[in-house]
Amino acid sequence: MKLRFTKMQGAGNDFVVIDATQAPVHLSHTQIQQVANRYFGVGCDQLLMVENTDTPGVDFRYRIFNADGSEVEQCGNGARCFVRFVVDKGLTDKREIRVETASGIITLTLQEDGQVTVNMGAPRFVPAQIPFDVGTQATVYELPLHGETVTISAVSMGNPHAVMLVENVHTAEVATLGPQIESHPRFPQRVNAGFMQVLNVHEINLRVYERGSGETLACGTGACAAAVSGIQLGSLQSPVKVHTRGGILTIQWQGGDHPVMMTGPAEIVFEGEIEI
Numbered sequence: 419m420k421l422r423f424t425k426m427q428g429a430g431n432d433f434v435v436i437d438a439t440q441a442p443v444h445l446s447h448t449q450i451q452q453v454a455n456r457y458f459g460v461g462c463d464q465l466l467m468v469e470n471t472d473t474p475g476v477d478f479r480y481r482i483f484n485a486d487g488s489e490v491e492q493c494g495n496g497a498r499c500f501v502r503f504v505v506d507k508g509l510t511d512k513r514e515i516r517v518e519t520a521s522g523i524i525t526l527t528l529q530e531d532g533q534v535t536v537n538m539g540a541p542r543f544v545p546a547q548i549p550f551d552v553g554t555q556a557t558v559y560e561l562p563l564h565g566e567t568v569t570i571s572a573v574s575m576g577n578p579h580a581v582m583l584v585e586n587v588h589t590a591e592v593a594t595l596g597p598q599i600e601s602h603p604r605f606p607q608r609v610n611a612g613f614m615q616v617l618n619v620h621e622i623n624l625r626v627y628e629r630g631s632g633e634t635l636a637c638g639t640g641a642c643a644a645a646v647s648g649i650q651l652g653s654l655q656s657p658v659k660v661h662t663r664g665g666i667l668t669i670q671w672q673g674g675d676h677p678v679m680m681t682g683p684a685e686i687v688f689e690g691e692i693e694i
């Protein structure tokens with residue numbers, strides 16, 4: 419079958435976007451892995467499927483698949499690319515769009531300057547909602563790995579995140595600790611592992627080893643998770659500028675049940691067709 423796609427990126431986190439609004443598109447795990455493969459396919463961190471919805475007051479449904487084929491609940495950089503896609507393709511003339519994801523409905527706004535702001539909803543720290551198997555809720559947790567114990571914060575931004583403070587993000591052991599945290603038995607649905615270096619109360623460096631995709635150049639929900647964890651710990655204040663390897667994201671959070679607002683770029687890179 420021939421599959422038409424649009425290749426997009428948001429702060430270097432890259433996506434293959436499929437328009438399934440005209441006709442349904444069904445892809446198997448293997449087909450998603452093939453499209454995401456950087457040598458034998460198009461190459462991407464995540465595949466995004468844009469679909470119609472019957473839910474009143476909601477404009478679209480969008481589904482997110484990691485490069486390993488697993489379907490996930492939320493994707494911050496993907497949400498910004500989704501907005502750019504539906505506006506540029508003329509699928510809507512709205513600039514404020516409500517979209518249904520596997521973790522609920524989110525609102526996205528395309529700004530005049532091309533940046534997109536996403537209302538990511540409130541962060542969830544209750545372990546069962548992450549999900550994280552731990553006795554009682556705390557601000558930080560000790561997580562035993564192979565040969566060492568690391569200190570993490572745990573939060574759900576619709577998807578699960580563990581955030582670790584590091585002295586220098588450039589020398590952090592992302593490639594070795596990332597996979598161990600991602601598949602730690604206390605995270606029954608696996609977890610995205612963030613490595614955060616605090617530069618000052620309004621600025622951090624961040625690298626994220628993503629569940630199901632490995633280290634990416636940026637992770638939107640990871641940026642939200644790192645900023646709210648730092649604010650909870652008292653080392654950061656809103657707004658937080660997050661420097662990733664692929665660009666800058668700005669995160670605002672007033673605490674408690676207030677929503678986390680994320681702003682950043684989203685661009686189309688190229689379009690094409692692949693035989694799968």
Ligand SMILES: N[C@@H](CCC[C@H](N)C(=O)O)C(=O)O
Pocket residue numbers: 431463464484490491492493494495496577578610628629630631634636637638639640
């Ligand atoms: N890159 C994303 C997150 C994509 C999903 C994640 N890997 C997961 O499994 O939860 C973002 O920008 O948030």
